[in-house]
């Protein structure tokens with residue numbers, strides 16, 4: 166069932182598929198699940214994508230190959246193999262990093278959204294459960310109770326009363342399910358405390374350079390569809406600011422299954438590209454709780470998990486799902502609590518074209534890239 170992304174958070178389970186992906190989250194997102202506004206989640210894919218979990222993670226099915234990238238991209242360094250995680254040294258120059266921060270400040274950042282991806286499935290499941298079980302039995306029971314003491318009660322009137330009761334109880338169940346879903350979404354929002362904004366104006370230096378470098382990096386994976394430029398698969402860059410103590414809880418950027426919500430934004434998230442926009446001395450590392458430490462200089466020392474220290478201009482690249490969209494459990498990651506202020510910019514590369522308002526518009530891609 167659902168994932169809450171920034172996109173999906175791990176404590177999730179199918180029985181109540183109430184779970185965070187973004188999600189990321191996603192991602193997920195102005196709880197994008199409840200609004201039609203642009204999501205600059207994670208989500209918390211959400212997608213998605215920090216759930217209370219009684220949940221046993223599903224057994225890992227064989228994850229296939231990731232999408233192809235330009236393996237000779239300058240500065241590309243693998244810090245984990247299978248699943249592949251790369252850092253890319255000096256991916257963006259200082260001027261681009263500063264421009265991204267400046268434009269995000271000018272536009273203003275708002276609380277980062279967490280997408281409760283899969284909420285439609287949850288609502289369907291919960292309503293189905295209520296309708297087939299308690300609502301039916303309560304309706305019949307209430308009709309039977311009403312018939313007590315009425316000598317003229319017939320089977321037909323019992324059936325009619327049951328139907329009437331069923332309709333009333335179903336409406337009550339629907340209201341309760343809606344309230345529960347809203348409560349759940351509000352809870353997930355606590356998992357991501359940063360603020361963010363999307364920058365889709367490719368006439369701006371930072372956004373243009375970020376998208377154009379990302380397009381070079383992902384060029385080989387779009388060569389199968391020559392009509393679509395690599396940037397057509399991107400969500401518009403999201404700039405995220407973490408102030409002291411702000412964080413993003415462990416989550417997945419892909420969704421286990423949130424097909425309805427994912428449709429408008431290019432389907433599954435196949436790659437996450439994060440650029441650190443400032444140097445961070447303390448806190449704010451990006452940690453992969455299921456992967457071992459690396460010997461790279463950006464690794465937090467004395468830590469047993471892969472945990473990357475933000476360095477201005479460096480990028481981090483990983484693949485939340487394989488090239489066929491199969492969710493990769495091993496890529497769970499988190500933005501550890503900030504001590505120094507931390508700024509990042511993120512692009513999610515989806516499985517299919519991402520149309521505006523989530524993606525970039527074709528004219529701008531043609532004109533600026």
Ligand SMILES: O=C(O)CCC(=O)C(=O)O
Pocket residue numbers: 171189190191192206207405413418439449450451452498499500501509511
């Ligand atoms: O802040 C970080 O280091 C990670 C951000 C992230 O995972 C996301 O935006 O989905």
Ligand SMILES: [Fe+2]
Pocket residue numbers: 171172189190207416417418437498
């Ligand atoms: Fe993420």
